[in-house]
Amino acid sequence: MGTHEYLRLQFPGLEHKLRKRSIVSVKEQNVCYKLEGLGECENIDYTVDGVLIPATKEGERKCDRLLLVKLTDGHWVRVFIELKATDVEHGLKQLVKTVKHDLFKSCGKGEKQVARLVIKRMPSSQNNPTVERFRDILARLNCLLKTLKPGQPESFKGLMGGR
Structure with missing residues (x-):
């Protein structure tokens, strides 16, 4: 079953x-993510923090938004x-x-x-060890x-192509 269903x-x-x-744009406290060039792809964004994943423990960590994009062949892209x-x-x-949460593992x-x-x-070093460590962790979860x-647009073609 797909994530949207x-x-x-x-x-x-x-x-x-x-x-x-x-163009999809999501914003919180003057920090904005913008994805451009979606063309005819249907999409929807959800609030994750406090809605899809309610706060159950003090300090529990979850991301802000989930964007789902339906590709023309019926497959989906999840953007955390x-x-x-x-x-x-x-x-x-x-x-x-x-990404590891049961809600997203089961669909x-x-x-x-x-x-x-x-x-x-962002720390000045392009190859920041902290970022690279988490990049590796997420890669093992099949998530690039x-x-x-903020406000730096990302093209949908670039998103589909990887880094």
């Missing part, structure tokens, strides 16, 4: 209508999005915990998944990680 069953009170938007001001490691931990087998950390202040600056 599974979420429709698990959360009947949420809006699950797919929309055709060529964390919007952060400065704490890179905390944001990366949230992405890993969300969408075979769907492509990627993780996006949008952060205002990319870090972006």
Whole structure:
């Protein structure tokens, strides 16, 4: 069962209508993720933190948003999005915990998944050891990680091509 169908069953009170938007933008506390060039692909975004995954324990980590994009061949792409001001490691931990969460392990087998950390202040070193460690962890979960600056647009073609 795909992620969209599974979420429709698990959360009947949420809006699950797919929309055709060529640009999707999600924002929290002046940090914005923007995906462009979706063309005719239907998509929907969900709030993860506090909605799909309720806060059950103090300090429990989960990402901010999940964007689902339906490809023309009926397959899906899951984009896990964390919007952060400065704490890179905390944001990366949230992405890993969300990707590993039972809600997402039990659905969408075979769907492509990627993780996006949008952060205002990224450490200056391009090959930051913390980022690379989490990039490896997420890769083992079949989830490619990319870090972006707020408002830096990402093309859908680039998202589908990897890093």
